[in-house]
Amino acid sequence: MAIHDYVIANQNGANTRSDLNNAFSAIVSNNSSATEPTTTYAYQWWADTGNDLLKQRNAADSAWISILTLSTGAVSNAAIADDAVTLAKMAAGTDGELITYDTSGDPTTVPTGSSGEVLTSNGAGTTPTFQAAAAGKVLQVVTASTSSETTSTTATYADTGLTATITPTLATSTILVSVFQNGLRHYGGNTDINLYLQKDGVNWKYIGERISGFDVGTPAVNSVGGAGGQYLDSPADTSAHTYKTQFNNRLATGSVRVQDGGGVSTITLMEIGA
Numbered sequence: 001m002a003i004h005d006y007v008i009a010n011q012n013g014a015n016t017r018s019d020l021n022n023a024f025s026a027i028v029s030n031n032s033s034a035t036e037p038t039t040t041y042a043y044q045w046w047a048d049t050g051n052d053l054l055k056q057r058n059a060a061d062s063a064w065i066s067i068l069t070l071s072t073g074a075v076s077n078a079a080i081a082d083d084a085v086t087l088a089k090m091a092a093g094t095d096g097e098l099i100t101y102d103t104s105g106d107p108t109t110v111p112t113g114s115s116g117e118v119l120t121s122n123g124a125g126t127t128p129t130f131q132a133a134a135a136g137k138v139l140q141v142v143t144a145s146t147s148s149e150t151t152s153t154t155a156t157y158a159d160t161g162l163t164a165t166i167t168p169t170l171a172t173s174t175i176l177v178s179v180f181q182n183g184l185r186h187y188g189g190n191t192d193i194n195l196y197l198q199k200d201g202v203n204w205k206y207i208g209e210r211i212s213g214f215d216v217g218t219p220a221v222n223s224v225g226g227a228g229g230q231y232l233d234s235p236a237d238t239s240a241h242t243y244k245t246q247f248n249n250r251l252a253t254g255s256v257r258v259q260d261g262g263g264v265s266t267i268t269l270m271e272i273g274a
Contacts, residue, residue: 002026005039030054036064100127116170139173142166142269147262149183152249157196157203160258162265163244171237172274179207180228181245183263186212187222189254195227196246203246205231210250226263243269 004026008019031037034050044057046064052071055064066076096112103125110119113130118139120131144164152158166175181195192212197205208227235241245267249256259265 003037137273139271145266147264149259153255155252157246157248160245164267165242166269167240173271175233176270177231178268182226182265183260184224185260186256191251191253193256
């Protein structure tokens, strides 16, 4: 253990030799001492034996920077600048593993799971694991709505503006589709409304056929109200699927509307684990 001010005073030969030896001893031991050197210099090393740290003086000679732990050689946390460690500097791992901490607070990994499994908490103090999704649980919910009034005067099916897209998490899941089409109304003419639920561009389920509130002989404005239902789908894949509604003016007389007067139509897509 040695520290030195690195100033060799004018003195006799024996004292000079002793002073030099003390300076060299301080150099080779990195100024090892439990207390910091009295005289400091920019970039000077200090083996702080009191705190088990190798330190270096900063460029302004105003503070010590902790570099590493003397007993283990581990780099000191204080020596690493925030956001300095890049992904390329991290140790290689296994594709699909996640980083977590064990009961000792040390970093560890969550082993990779199988396709379709979900990450499941096992409680505080226990590493999470990938497990099969619980049957019957709601895995995700997608909702959408529209209040934009849309009119049809033809028997050709047209979009109502109500649409939503869902991508199943698991190929074994089912999709519960809940639809309510609001603001159905027809204006004049002996006609009514057909409503279809469409999946991926193909008519899939009738929501309502020949929906009418028309009184024979009274071709006036007739409010029908709303129509809807729930439908279960089994896509058997993990691709994106779009569900939307379409309507027509069945007899193409007068006009029919959806979301008349700003009525709000809604659609909910719910993925249910198998």
